Amino acid sequence: MDFLIFKAPILMVQASLDGILLGILFALIAYGMALQWGVMNIINIAQGDLVILGGYIAYTMYLAGIHPAWGVIVSPIIMYFVGWALYKLVINKVVDRDLFISILATFGIAIVFQQLMNFVFGADVVVAQSEYGTTMLFDNSVTLPNSKIFAAFISVLYAIGLVIYMKRSRLGRAIRATAQNARAAKILGVDTEKVYAATFGINAALCGIAGALISITLTLHPYVGLPYTVRSFMIVIVAGLGNLPAVAISGMGLGLFEEFADYILGTEFRIGAVFMLLVFILVYRRFKLSKKREYLK
């Protein structure tokens, strides 16, 4: 094995730290996906594009001279309304339908978003400079951008906030009730239409936060949304709906996998590895379940 990562084991520390910090970010996106999947039974292919849009909001602020970190407050607010509008325009018509219809419809939305972002922000790879500096560890052999630590910290903060909100607030309770049984919730006086709109808005807001954090830690490009969708989908099918610790752990696992795949296979196969992992996870689950004569539902 003449891989660099095995020759220099310190790189493993680097990859692990990067992976875990990145994974927390993925988990935040996945949590949004789990939320709307659980409540509305919709698979949103445009999830990743919402993330990128959120990132571009922070990037626009950066261009305007405001520190992009403020994006984690501004971006979710704007994205909430984007999500809400998206729900009112399209999503409300696919809620009770076949899942394939929601996949295709959101795929269409994703294409529109990509192209509009391409028009507005151009097809260049951009990054918002946070100028947070870097932490050096282990004799300068492991570099850790402070922005990544900041991103992970903010993600955890927002995730905790959301969990408390979902547990305590009236809307949170209504959302959970609708997820359990929409019809019963409706009978008991929950305005499910409103709940759906709010859920989709919250999901978009989560994407906005993640996007703003991605704009300072990674790079933005109009066409890189789909990998984020697939990552969050993967995390959700591994972790299950509405199980936050599992979402966090599988998010970190995915982050680790990606960083190691990056070192071992090479950067050009990184996205390919993510998509192959999706296929492997699904096939693995399928064989595991088929022993019991069941299938993924």
Next chain:
Amino acid sequence: MMKQKDLILYSGLIILGLAAPFLFSAFKVQLTYLCVLIVLAMTWNLQGGEMGYNSFGNILFYGLGMYLTASVQVGMFFPLAEWTESGGEKTFVHTTAQYFQGIGVGLLVAAIIPTIVAGAIGYAILGLRGHYFAICTLGLGIAAGEIAGGIEIIGAGQGFTTPPFPAEIVDPEARGQFFYFLSFFVLVVAFVFVKYIYGSRFRLILNAIRDNEDKAEAMGIQTMKYKIVGWMCSAFFCGLAGGIMGGLIGYIDSTDVAFDGREMGVFMVLMAILGGKGTLWGPIIGATLFHFFKEGLWTFILGWQYVALGVLIVVIVVYFPEGLMGWLREKYPDRFGETIDEKDRKAQVELK
């Protein structure tokens, strides 16, 4: 036996198809595209519409066929690695005989290998159902593009130039005509094949799988076997279509031409839905309409075409999921050989 009306229809269409490149000489490339699109929509419909397994990943076989045809065409006569490294045609030139031999063998390989691949991965992938299958195949298609983009011997990120049409044939019309008749031939074969399937027990089994797979299994149908065969049929024609398109376009890029999930991969699903899933003529009509719409409008909305495409997807899927044939069927059920019991219909209305 074929009815006389059908006979007139089919012979008319074949004559039209054969005459088309001479009648619309300027549109030969578009007509070739149309044939390929119809083949893709029709074969997608076999497992998307008839079997109920909505695949986003048939682009995998299309791209595979494209790369295979070009690789075989080059590799038969010249070292493949040097060809892609030098950017293709500059160093090596195919003679006329070499070109046609190459493309013949290439298309054969492009049809067979994707079929084998579909059979090999079918058991694993087709065990997934519904949206898991859709997402898994979406992942497969994109992964294939990303991986192909990293492989040096087929040009990696810089692309792969397919052998140019032999320069010894001076007739400027020849290239367009060759690719048109090739694709038209594949279209006719695909149509005859799909038509045959529509009249066979195989279609009923596929429909049973679509309607309720568990019950179909309980009735003693080995669903997995038929699902794999259904997918292999699609893969066969997708590979052929890809091979032809590779030759026609003349340049293969991993994510923008071959494993082009954003265009071809969506187009085939969209065309089948537009025309009506699960009908023989639906995908054909859908593909034709879509192609006319696309060619007619694309140039006017330059730059905005993907926005238009996205909006089109949303509109078709949300408001028009049954497609054109489904709509006609609702409107004129007797034309489709269906009778509706008036009493039953009224009773249903009252229940609402």
